[in-house]
Amino acid sequence: MAKITEVCALSGSTTTAVSQDQDMPQWASAEGGGSEAESPDQMMLYYEDETSQYFDNKPDIADKIEQAGDFYDSGSGSDEQVARRVCRPRRAAAGSSSSAASSGGPAGPGRRRRCGISARERNLRRLESNERERMRMHSLNRAFEDLRRVIPHVKKDNRSLSKIETLTLAKNYVKALTNAICTMRGEVPRYQFNSDDENVEPVFVLNRDQEQNNNVPSDQDREDSSPGSRSCL
DNA sequence: TAGGCCATCTGGTCCT
């Protein structure tokens, strides 16, 4: 369990901290692999073009759509697809709204059915939804990346913080800063750190050089740092 | 090889 040794610079001037490691995070360059080689921007361009051009450039997807067409039309498809769509339990309606209750089961009146559009049109909309979802997740990941940059921490095994680590660390960092403010005001610290704070890396206090490396300002940061736009704790 | 983490796809639900 980590112990905050010192947290300064609450006014934004200098963050002084004691680091246990000399490794400096390089979050900006830590781009995870595993994604499609196709860039989102490029895919957006595809969507702005004619649909046929998109499929010309994505023959694999076109093949998938050809195979899926029968499924979307008649409810049949590959065994795997059917298994996933039929067997996957759906979560209960969030908030249990009346609209959800009145929508009935899967075949009830609440189920949205796109009548009058072709299978190809449905597939195209599915692809567009996929693209939007991908963009949404990318923006979420950018937010995680920004969050990692502003949290003082020590790189573990030369790898980036996972999402859960980032959130947990951020939570404890906020707690630590809040306690620091309380202490400076002569008040009782509001939060206590104990063994329940699982998966908690210490909020390492970095020295000034390390902090600067940790917080390489992004373009957005530079925009935000304009006079009057930065608020302090 | 198991387990963790992640990106992506997918369809239901909510919101505008």
Add this chain to the structure above:
DNA sequence: AGGACCAGATGGCCTA
């Protein structure tokens, strides 16, 4: 009606 949000499913990659 359509986009945003959400969570389950799946497969890939990496590490112990």
